[in-house]
Amino acid sequence: MKKQVIAYLHTHWDREWYREFEIFRLRLLRVFDEVLFALENDLIPSFYFDGQTAALLDYLKIRPEKDKIIRDFIKKKKLFIGPFYCLIDEFLTNENLFRKNLEYGLRIAREFGCEDFTGYLPDTFGHSDGVIKILKEFGLNECIVWRGCGDLPSEFVWKSQTGGEINAINLVRGYFMDIFTTKLSIEEKAAFLRNNLDKIAAKSGEVLLLPVGADHLGIPSDIKEQLPAVNRLLDNYEIKAGSIFDYINAVKDNYKTIHTGELRNNTLTFTLEGSYSSRADIKRMNILAEYELERTERLVNHYKLNDKYGKILEYGYKLLLKNQAHDSICGCSTDDTHYENILRYKKIEQICKEISSEIKFDKKLKNKILNFGAAGFCGVVERIKNKKTPGDIILNTFKGFPEDLLTDIKRIPVTEDYQTIYTTLEYVKDINHGETEFKPAIPDIPVFASDTVLKGRVSVKIDESIKFHAGKKYINIFLKDFKDYGDSYNRGPVKDDRGTILKIKSSQLKFKSSLRAIIEIRFEQNIKLEVSLDADSDFPKFRFIINNKKKNHHLFMCLEFDKYITETISEDMNRFIKRSFNPEYEIREHLPDKRGIEAPTNTAPCQRLVSTNGFGAVLCGITQYEVFKNELRLSLIRSTGVISNPKNSSRSTPAGPPIETPDSQLLKTVEQEVWLYYNKTPDDAVNQIFNFLYVKPGFM
Secondary structure, eight states, X not given: OOEEEEEEEBOBOOSSSSSOHHHHHHXXXXXXXXXXXXXXXXXXXXXXXXXXXXXXXHHHHHOGGGHXXXXXXXXXXXXXXXXXXXXXXXXXXOHHHHHXXXXXXXXXXXXXXXXXXXXXXXXXXXXXXXXXXXXHHTTOOEEEXXXXXXXXXXXXXXXXXXXXXXXXXXXXXXXXXXXXXXXXXXXXXXXXXXXXXXXXXXXXXXXXXXXXXXXXXXXXXXXXXXXXXXXXXXXXXXXXXXXXHHHHHHTTTOOOEEEESOBOBOSSSOOOGGGXXXXXXXXXXXXXXXXXXXXXXXXXXXXXXXXXXHHHHHHHXXXXXXXXXXXXXXXXXXXXXXXXXXXXXXXXXXXXXXXXXXXXXHTTOTTEEEEXXXXXXEEEEEEEESSOOTTOEEEEEEXXXXXXXXXXXXXXXXXXXXXXXXXXXXXXXXXXXXXXXXXXXXXXXXXXXXXXXXXXXXXXXXXXXXXXXETTEEEEXXXXXXXXXXXXXXXXXXXXXXXXXXXXXXXXXXXXXXXXXXXXXXXXXXXXXXXXXXXXXXXXXXXXXXXXXXXXXXXXXXXXXXXXXXXXXXXXXXXXXXXXXOTTOOGGGOOOOSTTOBOOOSEEEOSSEEEETTEEEEESSOOEEEEETTEEEEEEEEXXXXXXXTTOTTBSSOSSOOOBOGGGGOOSEEEEEEEEEEXXXXXXXXXXXXXXXXXXXXXX
């Protein structure tokens, strides 16, 4: 008896990637026009629109006259959309954004009449088990995954490290199957399908799932004729066109195997881990945009102004979600695509800044301090002032119009209003959640500083390297640079390259006060590091200003411990997960010599925090770390110049087109920021980021 194969027709739609958004949208019109024609003429039974709604909205902006027929096909269960707004990367978004992605996507899909949903995640570069809880919250009882599943079967129970589980469907051979649109003979197509179905069957029960479609691919409109012809040549399989939901219903009792934790096994599928260190400029803008939107939303909610600002905030969040599609946020698109990403980030910054200014002006928050973080706050804050007063500690100055003048709709700024604006430092304490009268206070432990020492609650000392001391414990800090002839998807390490430690050229006290001191350290390769320490702070801040003039290299900030690293704790989806490492593993000793292999790495994605051996780093834009022996390496920049290098040393086959992307060499100034700490819980450490971002004085 033949095994049943359910074939679902789809197209995988990256809104932008190796071609830019508007170019792909023109292709989308051709592809989806054809889909609607095929549905109208009963040439295909149904079509799955890639688990997202943004692409449908992109289509309807140009084809608004197709709205009614689309709704009719959705109602008849011939067209399936959602549940997501965009297919975003799982490791480079946070819990709030992933939840909003579902909230917006489901709302839009239901407005169109769609009722059938599954967590469709066919092409993210590995899978975070942090999505399980959120998918279940929104009533999704299964998800569909591919990369990172290793040797798992077609159906398995996926459990999270931090609780919760979901039924998962593994697309064993991937989401792409374009055989039906080729000009091969029926005999050749049958032979190809037989080979692939045998491999799917080895991991499946009596019913198999066969995707029919690929990236930006039009449908085989003669599928009704092709399937019977192919079936006659298949001894063991009977292929029938249907929907994903036909398959889900058919295998509901097949979930036996249990897997706990994230899906990042690259033994059978590429997980493209180098993408988490590609285009560091985009990564930093992304995390800052996340913070800006969340802080602004908290401000809006506190003053119950959602009716006034809710729509514009949603617009900002949707801009960010479009940027978090994996080919955008992962930095593996054309330079022009990333120009558009940068423009969206700038729009988000503009929206948030103006909403905040309007609220501060309307609510008369001139002498208030606002805390919308998760905890109370004591510490140093930066205050923007139009006029300096005696005793002010002035951090810097800049030229501009006063914020309150720009916000007042009864006045317009004139040339004479363009003036010097001051950033001053103030110490405050006992700042609870919400709005508090601004009252400067005196810290318990001021900062001592020289050209080579910062000392307060903790200390930083500079000689040939940098040492961070917390009591009797310390770690050594240095910069290490490696050759990298890879691409936007994977590092391209060089065998036997052990990296070059960059020498410190100078160390000089740049700013000194009782509230903050800053030492400027200059390294080789045009790298400047500002190390600052605030009064009463346990967190020295390391701000890198990298004027990169070098191609094809990977620069790390290395934290050196007194013992090997075997385990880390890092943040993922706003929760903390443990990862285990073999500290002896060195990728340069395991470069593949056969086609179809991606070398395992000792790297991992991260969000706001990574810690090990009692020390930790709070991050603001760094999204990947590496473990080797006793070094925790934080990726500062990785310079490459091509989307996919077919000769990449760590991945023996292409992962995309070999389009040159000169801007991914990052031959410009790139900033990164790290705060170090010792003997803090991850929650306490992350609260410092929230305090820094969510505690803001009103303007003067």
